[in-house]
Amino acid sequence: MKEGSITKQPGMEIGIYTLADLGPDPHTGKTISARQRVAEIIEAGKMADEAGLDVFGVGEHHRLDYAVSAPPVVLSALSQVTKQIKLTSATTVLNTVDPVRLFEDFATLDLLSNGRAEIIAGRGAFIESFPLFGYDMSQYDELFEENIELFRKLSTNEKVTWNGHFRSALREAQISPRPVQKNIPLWVGVGGTPESAARAGRLGTGLALAILGGDPLRFKPLVDIYREAASQAGFLPEDLKVGVTGHAFIGETTQQAKDEFFPYYSNYWGYLNSQRGGVGTRMSRAEFNQLSAPETALFVGSSQQIIEKILHQNELFGHQRFIAQMDIGGMPFKKVAENIERLATEVAPVVRRETSK
Known part of the structure; x- marks a missing residue:
């Protein structure tokens, strides 16, 4: 394979991502180990690649109820068992990581994957990384601004001289290794x-x-x-990319999808709200039915229903990428695998065809 040679399919990019949550299966009450969870994430990435999906993302959390705190490590493992799929963080908590270390980690991933590394940067759903790594939440915006500016400078210069407020100065520092890609694609996650x-x-x-x-x-x-x-900053429209990320479950029929997904989705929001310090009340079926209605953004239904929702959003946003989070709420891997197959074989071809016109 040539350096950086990734087969680009026409139309919208379609992929999946995981936050690696460790929740109990609502039907059995059992929670799998972090070791099994990571093994299943690697298997999901292999399946997505072999099925022809475009992107696979791994999130970052610093809690015992999540299995991944180091996305570049997991993505590097994935780089060795996949061939074409792009490998991205989802998301990197940019405020609490040294940009030099971040660049070196993802440049190494880019070398290992032959030019497939990407980063989605954001705050994430939790704030544990701030005290864990010695950062002040009150400086959230300043940290993000400084770190993203430095990261961009590291991407375009082999030697960097730089002064900031939150880390030591750089004086003709050699930034290595250099990635396969000219610039590692960087996205900002927005909620x-x-x-x-x-x-x-x-x-x-x-x-x-x-x-x-x-x-x-x-x-x-x-x-x-x-x-x-x-536009005001001088960037051309064709250089801008918009992606949509969201929860998804695909069934043979919309009713079947709702019936199967509801226990996991209700379970997920129950323990997620508890983790955030709230009351872990599970979602009612009536609330779920409202959230998963045809005109809403929750991607639950038959393949046709998912296609219609993605294309409707494409009319609104003109976005180039859709990535779905499916493995939530203690869902067993068998169901995750079925969803990956449906997304790749029934949804992605139609969406790509319609958005390439």
Whole structure:
């Protein structure tokens, strides 16, 4: 294989991502080990690659109820058992990582994967990494701004001289290794704040929208803000990328998908709310039915229903990428594997065809 030779399929990129949560199966009450969870993530990545999906993402958490705290390590393992699929963090908590270390880790991943490394940067759902690594939450925005600016400088220069507020200065520092790609693709993950969307546009990074429910129309202003900020900063429209990330479950029929997914989805939000310090009340079936209605952003249904939702959002956002989180709520790997197959064989071909017209 030539350096950086990845087969680009026409139309929208389709992929999956995992946050590696360790939740109990709602039907059995059993929670798998971190070792098994990581092994299943590697197997899911292999399946996604062999099925022809475009992207595989791994999240970062620093808690005992999640199995992955070091995405570049897991992605490096995946790089050795996959051939084409792009490998991204989902997300890297950029505020609490040294940008030099981050660049070196992902440049190494890029070498191992022959040019397939990417980064989605953001705060993530939790704040444990701030005290863990000695950072102050009150400096969240300043840390993010400084770290992303330094990362971008490291990407374009083999030797860097730099001064900042939060780490030691660099004096003609050699930044190695250099990746296969000219620049490791960088996306900013945005959950709903206009300031984050504007920042992504101003910096010319990709915009990764986390749309977990509700009417997707409410996210269109964020895409507009992103593109306007990018235009004002001098970036060309064709250089901008928008991605949508969201929860998904695909069944033979929409009713079957809802019936199968509900116990896991309710379970997931129950323990997620507890982890965030709230009351771990499980979602009711009525609430779930409302969240998974045809006009909402929750991707639960038949393959046709998922296709229609993705294409509807594409009309709103004109996005180039969709990646789905499927393995939540203690879901057994067998069901995850079935979803990967359906996404790759029934959904992706239609979406790619329709979005390449």
